[in-house]
Amino acid sequence: MDQSDQAGGTDSGSAAPSRRKDARRNKESLLEAAAAVFVTSGVDAPVRDIATRAGVGLGTLYRHFPTRADLIIGVxxxxxxxxxxxxxxxxxxxxxxxxxxxxxxxxxxxxxxxxxxxxxxxxxxxxxxxxxxxxxxxxxxxxxxxxxxxxxxxxxxxxxxxxxxxxxxxxxxxxxxxxxxxxxxxxxxxxxxxxxxxxx
Amino acid sequence: MDQSDQAGGTDSGSAAPSRRKDARRNKESLLEAAAAVFVTSGVDAPVRDIATRAGVGLGTLYRHFPTRADLIIGVxxxxxxxxxxxxxxxxxxxxxxxxxxxxxxxxxxxxxxxxxxxxxxxxxxxxxxxxxxxxxxxxxxxxxxxxxxxxxxxxxxxxxxxxxxxxxxxxxxxxxxxxxxxxxxxxxxxxxxxxxxxxx
DNA sequence: GCCAAAGCGGAACAGTGTTCCGTATCGTCA
DNA sequence: TGACGATACGGAACACTGTTCCGCTTTGGC
CATH class of the missing domain: 1.10.357.10 (Tetracycline Repressor, domain 2)
Structure with missing residues (x-):
């Protein structure tokens, strides 16, 4: 599975990529974690599982992906x-x-x-x-x-x-x-x- | 909507109707309440809503209908x-x-x-x-x-x-x-x- | 190196399903 | 009719999940 630049350039209309490296890295981690968790637990997997696997807090997850739908789209x-x-x-x-x-x-x-x-x-x-x-x-x-x-x-x-x-x-x-x-x-x-x- | 004898005779295989009048009455109330709630809130309606509308406790609901599926089938x-x-x-x-x-x-x-x-x-x-x-x-x-x-x-x-x-x-x-x-x-x-x- | 902005983490809250057990009620039998 | 065991009742308590909020940290520009 390849989502190496979801956080990057070709975002159609949504927010520009953050100037902060940590924010970009976290978004990337979240997409990777979500992709992995979706495979094993389905797209309904608990939000916490994804945040944990990505090694970030819940707040971080919600900031980058306000709804589960955003996460799924990203993946x-x-x-x-x-x-x-x-x-x-x-x-x-x-x-x-x-x-x-x-x-x-x-x-x-x-x-x-x-x-x-x-x-x-x-x-x-x-x-x-x-x-x-x-x-x-x-x-x-x-x-x-x-x-x-x-x-x-x-x-x-x-x-x-x-x-x-x-x-x-x-x-x-x-x-x-x-x-x-x-x-x-x-x-x-x-x-x-x-x-x-x-x-x- | 008519479910006047769900608690009664033609149960295919499941438990016999209770000897206690209150139990039969409660089961009946639950089916009626569930039918009404299903119409307004869908079959996913909170279990508590159904119990409340039926005027019974949660324990009573769960005793008569161990799973939501049993309730839906009954209705x-x-x-x-x-x-x-x-x-x-x-x-x-x-x-x-x-x-x-x-x-x-x-x-x-x-x-x-x-x-x-x-x-x-x-x-x-x-x-x-x-x-x-x-x-x-x-x-x-x-x-x-x-x-x-x-x-x-x-x-x-x-x-x-x-x-x-x-x-x-x-x-x-x-x-x-x-x-x-x-x-x-x-x-x-x-x-x-x-x-x-x-x-x- | 300093500082404001941006981002972070996770505690806390809210809604839901489910279990459990002390208490109340019922039907029966003497 | 009164007592008694079986049956059923109610709802507090627990577990799990989504979501919000805010004090603290990190970052990047100056």
């Missing part, structure tokens, strides 16, 4: 961005837009099901998680919309499901997949995507 | 049973097994999306919720399997999705539907069920 931003960027490439390479959509959704599903509890928390209505929700949606929905539009234009699929709804559906289908070998989220998302096909 | 048992019983009737009445399946799933979806947070907790991996999970599955999966089998036998749908997987998928698609008017769980489940159609 997974790179992977989400990579997924977003894969969309146009797939569209160019795949035989049909529908095939591209299917492959892109596979990518998204693979990402989600390997992050213990992420799909669930993405769906959470708890206050404070809207930032997480919004980040994922801002980044991925436009890509999904592009693929969807292409498939609609090609006459491959029905037009009454918008990108947001589809993304939420796919995200929901991934909930719990990581902790239950009998539940095949990938196959179900395939069925869902198949169901988009124009009835004829 | 919704009748509706789950009704849904289960509707399956064969639909199969007999609908023009095709696939149509029956679709209607039955609509029934299930309507039930879930009107119970604030139920779908989410159904999917929860937290210890103690397995009883809830199991109750729903024990009751509904056989019905779903019957509908599914009929549709497969009729050659209407693919055979590689089992009832359990489908039920989980549908349940997942319902998560969050009650709190977000833009998310159309019913339509998505239709797409999913459409996707079951044999590719030709």
């Amino acid at each position: 997974y931003r790179h992977q989400v961005d990579a997924c977003a960027e894969a969309g146009p490439a797939l569209l160019a390479a795949a035989p049909t837009p529908h095939a591209a959509l299917r492959q892109w959704i596979d990518l998204f599903v693979d990402f989600l099901v390997t992050k213990h509890g992420l799909a669930a928390v993405l769906r959470s209505d708890q206050a404070g998680f809207t930032a997480l929700h919004d980040y994922f949606l801002d980044r991925l929905v436009p890509v999904c919309a592009e693929l969807l539009d292409a498939a609609v234009t090609a006459g491959e699929i029905r037009a009454d499901i918008d990108a947001l709804t589809l993304m939420r559906g796919v995200g929901n289908l991934c909930i719990g997949a990581e902790s239950d070998p009998d539940y095949d989220a990938r196959r179900l998302t395939h069925v869902l995507v198949d169901g988009l096909h124009r009835p004829h | 919704y048992r009748h509706q789950v049973d009704a849904c289960a019983e509707a399956g064969p009737a639909l199969l007999a009445a609908a023009p095709t097994p696939h149509a029956a399946l679709r209607q039955w799933i609509d029934l299930f979806v309507d039930f879930l999306v009107t119970k604030h947070g139920l779908a989410a907790v159904l999917r929860s991996d937290q210890a103690g919720f397995t009883a809830l999970h199991d109750y729903f599955l024990d009751r509904l999966v056989p019905v779903c399997a019957e509908l599914l089998d009929a549709a497969v036998t009729a050659g209407e749908i693919r055979a590689d999705i089992d009832a359990l997987t489908l039920m989980r998928g549908v349940g997942n698609l319902c998560i969050g539907a009650e709190s977000d008017p833009d998310y159309d769980a019913r339509r998505l489940t239709h797409v999913l069920v459409d996707g079951l159609h044999r590719p030709h």
Whole structure:
């Protein structure tokens, strides 16, 4: 897992990196610790565990990441961005837009099901998680919309499901997949995507 | 909402109703209070709220319902049973097994999306919720399997999705539907069920 | 080296689930 | 009817978690 410059340059809009070296180092430690703890205990892991592993106090954690969502975004931003960027490439390479959509959704599903509890928390209505929700949606929905539009234009699929709804559906289908070998989220998302096909 | 004899006769396997009138009355009060609180605050409502509304102590609540899942089952048992019983009737009445399946799933979806947070907790991996999970599955999966089998036998749908997987998928698609008017769980489940159609 | 600004740590608070046990109530039997 | 054992009651107390707050420390610029 690589998040070597989360605290650094490419922050989209948020606060500039601190001038103080210790602050930058702590933020880095927190991201590393969070990534490790997320793997073992899921994204719901106690905040204290993360602070302890990072060797910082709770106040420090909360200053750098006011909500758990900020921490999760920090840890997974790179992977989400990579997924977003894969969309146009797939569209160019795949035989049909529908095939591209299917492959892109596979990518998204693979990402989600390997992050213990992420799909669930993405769906959470708890206050404070809207930032997480919004980040994922801002980044991925436009890509999904592009693929969807292409498939609609090609006459491959029905037009009454918008990108947001589809993304939420796919995200929901991934909930719990990581902790239950009998539940095949990938196959179900395939069925869902198949169901988009124009009835004829 | 009617749960007038939850404490009474048709308990499948669990403890016999208490000989003491106060105990029976308290159990009844708790079910009523829980039903009311679930409507306003969701199935995640604080246990204390339920005990307070029922006018009993926490110990009493926990004695009658050792886990939140037991309480939820108590409150919704009748509706789950009704849904289960509707399956064969639909199969007999609908023009095709696939149509029956679709209607039955609509029934299930309507039930879930009107119970604030139920779908989410159904999917929860937290210890103690397995009883809830199991109750729903024990009751509904056989019905779903019957509908599914009929549709497969009729050659209407693919055979590689089992009832359990489908039920989980549908349940997942319902998560969050009650709190977000833009998310159309019913339509998505239709797409999913459409996707079951044999590719030709 | 000095100092204001920035950041740090963790105690303290608040909300929740869960346990436990002294006390009150019930149903029964003499 | 009165007494007695079984049953159930209530809520204080504990454990765990998220979140806030503030006195103290460290840093970087002068």
